[in-house]
Amino acid sequence: MQQKGELISFRPDIKVVDCTIRDGGLVNNFYFDDEFVKDLYKTNAAAGVDYMEFGYKASKDLFDVNEFGKWKFCDEQDIRDIVGDNDTDMKISVMADVGRTDYKKDIIPKKDSVIDMIRIATYVNTIPAAVEMINYCADMGYETTINIMAVSTAQESELDLALDLLSKSKADVIYLVDSYGSLYPEQIRRYADKYIKVAEAAGKKVGIHAHNNQQLAFANTIEACAFGVSYLDATMSGMGRGAGNCYMELLLGFLRNPKYSLNPVLKFIENRILPLKKSGVVWGCDVQYMLTGQQNQHPRTAIAFTADKREDYFTFYQSVLDRE
Amino acid sequence: MQQKGELISFRPDIKVVDCTIRDGGLVNNFYFDDEFVKDLYKTNAAAGVDYMEFGYKASKDLFDVNEFGKWKFCDEQDIRDIVGDNDTDMKISVMADVGRTDYKKDIIPKKDSVIDMIRIATYVNTIPAAVEMINYCADMGYETTINIMAVSTAQESELDLALDLLSKSKADVIYLVDSYGSLYPEQIRRYADKYIKVAEAAGKKVGIHAHNNQQLAFANTIEACAFGVSYLDATMSGMGRGAGNCYMELLLGFLRNPKYSLNPVLKFIENRILPLKKSGVVWGCDVQYMLTGQQNQHPRTAIAFTADKREDYFTFYQSVLDRE
Structure with a gap:
């Protein structure tokens, strides 16, 4: 395995x-007020962020528009309002889950849309449907x-x-996704190596989306980066489901490309993230x-534990072990 | 650089x-009540922890015993009371700073002490004095x-x-210490490689003490470990100066040696760390x-910022940059 680039270069x-709105939206059911989203958009553009993901293109047949904020659905006009x-x-992206998007209805031709990139999220067992959507x-x-979720449980x-x-x-980019926040840097390097070999041969890039269950989202992101992964997901102060994601402020502080700036991000944290918290x-x-990360499990039980304001970690751990 | 051992082995x-009492003591001036310390001692022993560090052997001529809890001084009798x-x-350790310990007075012969290991903390420029203390x-x-602090600023x-x-x-062990939490995993691997080459040739081991400024304390600890570092410092829930240390619960969840157990640590967090917080x-x-970690600076300005309950990160950042 060969490292690509040195720390000092870019x-x-x-x-x-x-992905603040998209992955962060999983925390607050996508109820962000427009001022927050507008400010985030300006912040990302000023910080040199390359893509801002607005949310999901979820099917309105499957999900009730009254139960979620608008970024669950990302109507064209809602994005244009921002x-x-x-x-x-900066380019605009949205995510579409395999089996949860009416893509033939809701994905309009690019020439009519302000969206630049569509990220298709799939599990290993729905790859054929994903390929159909990608194409x-x-x-x-x-x-x-293409974002292959939960690889840590796939054969x-x-x-x-x-x-x-x-x-x-x-697909232009194949994403390595550590859905459960269970992977250690040495595993990330092995996965990254596997993905990069396949992607490079096909003229594609590789991305990483890490979760922070074991305080490894940033470490795994920069380790993947050092070994050739080029699309790096992050969110403001790590906002995202459960333990959250790689922190944007950590990532921008690490990257050496002079196009990136930490200053607007710090202001956004002061003005928007602190009040949100x-x-x-x-x-x-x-x-x-x-x-749940250590045990390579979906965080749903931990999310419920958090919602119940429980603090009996020992008892919770026994139930986590029982689920094995 | 060769990895030592695989994830699945131990x-x-x-x-x-x-180091909860020693590095954590920097947060509360070493004022832990005896019940806390006794419970920590039992917890560590039950969890399979190899060494528990009680605090510093600070000079009572230099530091006022009325301004610090007793673990700043670690009198033999105070340790024995626990x-x-x-x-x-489990073995017992204490730390002694070069220039801040009356070692010829306060370090009694091992045969009369319950202490097993003395860790000498030094900067690069006080190595000769450190060697005298070690010997x-x-x-x-x-x-x-020997714990060489602030290597990230040393030539x-x-x-x-x-x-x-x-x-x-x-010295039996040479410690790599990331005092400012500024080092990335790829740097840690380079330092670890350097330390290990010197130490192995001299029949010594290498240790790591990481700080969590960039959420990398755990990642850097396990990366160093994967490349041959064997003494691993951690504290309960990362308690330590400023951003704190590598979390004991993360480390014990990672290590595959069956002697280690997470269960007592989870109980300690519930019963002692949550109330402390x-x-x-x-x-x-x-x-x-x-x-401060990103800028490779001592965290003292960040500690003052925290004590003042400030949240103006942007303004603080400008002052951090000014100090360069």
């Missing part, structure tokens, strides 16, 4: 993707990524087959998320 | 060192370590000379510590 292939024609160097979106004119042989199928798709929106590292 | 050379004759498999303590019968050529001097000392004792990752 690689022009690196792209920073802000970004106009997006007269910045549809690519044919509509979008950049596309390696199945993952190899999935990567082979994806290498033949029209004080209003009672909760995310971030805590013992319960560490325990 | 290395019998690994030693876990709990551990008796220490009838456990004195070794001759008194103790295991010794590499001076560090090489320091390591050469230390290789000829009687609720009482207003503050440590852990926050933006201000990230900023």
Whole structure:
């Protein structure tokens, strides 16, 4: 395994993707007020962030629009209300889950949309459906990524087959996703190596989306980066489901490309993230998320533990172990 | 650089060192009540921790005993009041700062002490004095370590000379210390490689003491471990100066040696750490510590920022940059 670039240099292939609204939306059911989203948009553009993800393109047949904020659905007009024609160097992305998006209805041709990139989220067992969506979106004119979730529970042989199928798709980027925050840096390096070999041979890039259950989201992101992964997901102060994500402020402080600036991000944290936290929106590292991460489990039990304001970590751990 | 051991195996050379009282004492001026310390001692022993560090052997001529809790001084009797004759498999350590310990007065012969190991903390420029202390303590019968602080600001050529001097000392372990929490995993691997080459040739071991300014204390600890570092410092819930340390619960959840158990640690967090935090004792990752870490600065300005309950990160950052 070869390291790409040194700490002191920078690689022009690196792209920073802000997922605050999309992954953070999982914490507050996508109820962000427009001022927050507008300020985030300006902040990201000023900070040199390459892509800002607005949310999901969820099916309105499957999800009740009265139960979620608008960024669960990302109507074209709602995005335009924030970004106009997006007269910045930053690109706009949305996420579409396999099986939860009416993509033939809701994905309009790129020439009519302010969206630049569609990220398709899938599990290993729904890769064929994902490939269909990828190719549809690519044919509509979008950049596309494929985000294979929960790889830490997938069989390696199945993952190899999935990567082979994806290498033949029209996806521009293949994402390594540590859904449970269970992977250690040495595992991330092995996965990154596997993904990069497949992607490079097919003329594609690799991305990483890490979770912070074991305080490793930032470490895993920069380790993947050092070994050739180029699309790096982060969120403001790590806002995201459960233990949250890689912190944008840590990532921008690490990257050496002079296009990136920490200053606007610090102002956003002061002005928007602190009030959000004080209003009672909760995310971030805590013992319960560490325990599900260590045991390679979905964080749903830890999220419930948090919602119940429980602090009996020992008892919770016994139940986590029982689920094995 | 060669990785030592795989994730799934375990290395019998690994030693876990709990520094909760010593590094955590920097947060509360060493005012822990005896019940806390007794419970920590029992917890560490039950969790399989190899060494428990009680605090400093500070000079009572230099420091006023009325301004600090007793673990700043670690009188023999105070330790014995907690551990008796220490009838456990766990060893006891204390730290002695070069220039701040009356070691010829306060370090008694090992045969009369319940202390097993003395860790000598030094900067690169006080290595000769450190070597004198190391050899004195070794001759008194103790295991010794040398902890070279703030290596991220030392010149590499001076560090090489320091390591050469230390290789000829009687120290059993040479510690890599990331005092400012500024080092990234790839740097830790380079330092670890350097330390290990010197130490192995001299029949010594290497340890790591990491700080969590950039959420990298755990990542850096396990990366160093993967590349051959064997003495691993951690504290309960990361309690320690400023951003704190590597979390014991993360480390024990990672290590595969069946002697280690997470269960007693989870109970300790519930019963002792949560109440301590609720009482207003503050440590852990926050933006201000990230900023001093990113800029490779001592956290003292960030500690003052925290004490003042400030949240103007942007303004603080400008002052951090000004100090360059």
